[in-house]
Amino acid sequence: MKRFILRRVGYALLSLALLSVTIFLFVRLTGDPAVLLVEPGASKGDLEAVRKQLGLDRSLWVQYVSFMSDLFHGNLGQSFYYRTPVLELYLSRLPNSLLLAGAAMAISLLIGIPTGIIAAVRVNRWWDSAGKVFALLGLSLPSFWVGLVMILFFSVYLGWLPSSGSGTFAHLIMPAFALGWYFAAAHMRLTRSSMLEVLGSEYVKLARIKGLPEALVISKHAFKNALIPVLTLAGINLVIMVNVAVVVETVFAWPGIGRLLYEGISFRDFPVVQATVILAGAMIVVVNLVVDILYAVIDPRIRYDR
Amino acid sequence: MSVPAPAMPGSRAAGLTVAWRLAAFRSKGFPYVACTILVGLAVVAVFANFITPYDPEVGNLGDRFKPPFWQAGGTTAHILGTDHLGRDVTARLIFGARVSMVVGFTAVVVAGAIGTLFGILSGYLGGWVDQVIMRVTDTWLALPALTFAIFLAAIAGPSEMNIVIILGAIYWTRYARVIRSEVLSLKERDFVRLAIVAGCSKRKIMRKHILPNVLNSAIVLGTLMLGVVIVTEASLSFLGVGVPPPKPAWGLMLADGKKGLMAGYWWLTVLPGCCIMLMVLSANLLGDWLRVKLDPQLRQL
Numbered sequence: 001m002k003r004f005i006l007r008r009v010g011y012a013l014l015s016l017a018l019l020s021v022t023i024f025l026f027v028r029l030t031g032d033p034a035v036l037l038v039e040p041g042a043s044k045g046d047l048e049a050v051r052k053q054l055g056l057d058r059s060l061w062v063q064y065v066s067f068m069s070d071l072f073h074g075n076l077g078q079s080f081y082y083r084t085p086v087l088e089l090y091l092s093r094l095p096n097s098l099l100l101a102g103a104a105m106a107i108s109l110l111i112g113i114p115t116g117i118i119a120a121v122r123v124n125r126w127w128d129s130a131g132k133v134f135a136l137l138g139l140s141l142p143s144f145w146v147g148l149v150m151i152l153f154f155s156v157y158l159g160w161l162p163s164s165g166s167g168t169f170a171h172l173i174m175p176a177f178a179l180g181w182y183f184a185a186a187h188m189r190l191t192r193s194s195m196l197e198v199l200g201s202e203y204v205k206l207a208r209i210k211g212l213p214e215a216l217v218i219s220k221h222a223f224k225n226a227l228i229p230v231l232t233l234a235g236i237n238l239v240i241m242v243n244v245a246v247v248v249e250t251v252f253a254w255p256g257i258g259r260l261l262y263e264g265i266s267f268r269d270f271p272v273v274q275a276t277v278i279l280a281g282a283m284i285v286v287v288n289l290v291v292d293i294l295y296a297v298i299d300p301r302i303r304y305d306r
Numbered sequence: 307m308s309v310p311a312p313a314m315p316g317s318r319a320a321g322l323t324v325a326w327r328l329a330a331f332r333s334k335g336f337p338y339v340a341c342t343i344l345v346g347l348a349v350v351a352v353f354a355n356f357i358t359p360y361d362p363e364v365g366n367l368g369d370r371f372k373p374p375f376w377q378a379g380g381t382t383a384h385i386l387g388t389d390h391l392g393r394d395v396t397a398r399l400i401f402g403a404r405v406s407m408v409v410g411f412t413a414v415v416v417a418g419a420i421g422t423l424f425g426i427l428s429g430y431l432g433g434w435v436d437q438v439i440m441r442v443t444d445t446w447l448a449l450p451a452l453t454f455a456i457f458l459a460a461i462a463g464p465s466e467m468n469i470v471i472i473l474g475a476i477y478w479t480r481y482a483r484v485i486r487s488e489v490l491s492l493k494e495r496d497f498v499r500l501a502i503v504a505g506c507s508k509r510k511i512m513r514k515h516i517l518p519n520v521l522n523s524a525i526v527l528g529t530l531m532l533g534v535v536i537v538t539e540a541s542l543s544f545l546g547v548g549v550p551p552p553k554p555a556w557g558l559m560l561a562d563g564k565k566g567l568m569a570g571y572w573w574l575t576v577l578p579g580c581c582i583m584l585m586v587l588s589a590n591l592l593g594d595w596l597r598v599k600l601d602p603q604l605r606q607l
Binding site: 011014015018019022023026027136137139140141142144145148149151152155156157163240243244246247250251261262264265266270273274276277280281284285288 | 441446576586590
């Protein structure tokens with residue numbers, strides 16, 4: 001177990017290192033970072049000063065070391081637009097993103113789990129086909145378009161919900177639904193396949209042989225076990241939601257991390273863009289690590305893999 | 307075919323044979339609707355210049371926000387209405403199909419070429435090459451695709467060429483994973499061993515014996531990726547880091563449509579979205595069908 005955890009932590013650290021190298025190199029290979037890091041409209045002299053100040057005249061290796069030491073000290077640079085440290089800005093937006101992701105997750109699970117169970121219990125019948133169509137639609141409709149159409153319908157025509165902003169529960173409904181929509185389809189597909197697997201297992205057969213009513217077999221014996229992989233995926237997806245909400249947050253002017261990223265692009269505020277990407281990657285690497293270890297704790301067979 | 311493939315049932319021949327193609331089209335469940343839509347969109351994209359008399363990038367400011375012809379105030383001159391600059395929506399949708407198709411297909415091919423190459427190298431050579439490629443793949447997969455794409459697009463600046471390169475650079479990892487696992491099982495097969503005994507170089511084995519056998523998987527994956535790539539392109543364009551205005555891209559049209567959204571100009575938002583949905587849905591349906599037909603191993607994907 002100890003060895004397993006150590007190896008996983010090692011892989012995660014390696015991933016983080018590669019991530020930093022990737023981002024570091026992309027910024028430097030695709031152009032002059034000084035151009036990205038000065039404010040638009042800066043003079044040639046300013047550019048030269050920034051280059052000196054950033055140490056871009058040094059070797060790549062030295063630059064990388066100082067880039068990493070900045071990262072470890074939590075120094076992600078200073079926003080041009082807001083004139084505050086990027087990390088502070090990021091942390092101030094994080095609660096909004098978590099709120100949105102939490103609500104979207106609740107919606108996606110409330111839609112995905114029941115439909116997935118029905119599709120599995122009524123496999124290959126009408127409900128199952130309807131579920132497949134739903135899943136396909138979920139994966140094919142861009143979430144931001146779902147958001148725009150909802151604004152058109154519920155805000156412009158019906159006037160029921162506010163079209164943008166944040167603060168009240170009413171503001172949360174549409175963005176959460178637009179974001180949760182895509183994930184509902186994914187959760188439905190996994191619930192269905194997980195349920196099907198459990199329903200074919202020995203202990204479900206035994207429960208049926210004992211003469212338990214089918215409703216009890218499904219709700220008590222099958223459902224609980226089928227839920228484990230779904231909740232694992234939901235945990236990973238929650239972190240992914242925080243980081244892919246950029247389009248939905250832009251549509252609804254929701255002040256989360258995604259909106260911060262969009263502002264970073266619009267105002268050519270490069271430190272903000274870079275920090276958002278680094279933190280997104282780091283968060284996902286860490287969550288994957290936690291899930292791997294938790295799985296090994298639950299299921300000892302995994303520890304001996306590889 | 308130079309490969310002496312073992313004649314056991316279920317073994318896949320290299321590439322698509324003529325007999326297979328005929329059988330496939332006669333078999334049940336072929337997605338006629340999806341294919342008709344895709345072919346229709348392709349025809350529209352190719353002959354865009356002949357279909358509409360309007361220039362998609364130039365409008366008449368006197369004709370701003372004209373609704374589709376069946377609504378009050380609409381004219382048959384602009385069947386699907388005009389946008390905030392008085393540009394014909396029909397023309398922009400038609401030329402938008404061209405942009406989406408060109409960007410989508412090229413990006414899928416670029417990603418597929420890089421991914422297949424690295425997948426084969428990683429799977430066949432093994433050792434440190436495998437380790438390096440797989441670690442990089444894992445890391446890139448850890449980054450949320452859209453965030454990564456936005457980051458790269460913000461550095462590179464908006465242009466169609468950059469979008470293709472960026473999408474290719476992001477999505478190759480998905481191919482690499484799948485192709486690598488295919489190669490791992492392929493390289494234990496008899497025809498590869500025979501080729502080694504016959505004195506083939508590693509390069510020749512990878513090119514002549516491995517590559518034709520993984521092409522099926524690459525094609526299936528490519529079809530399924532087409533939808534993902536088109537949605538990503540639309541998202542990037544919507545955010546202003548994709549196809550640069552005034553080019554007619556569906557994502558850009560949605561961004562423009564936002565300006566008229568609160569006034570209830572629904573056609574600027576609903577129509578481009580429907581086009582994206584039709585294309586993505588068709589690509590997914592075709593991809594699902596191809597997956598079941600061509601590559602039973604990918605069914606679990």
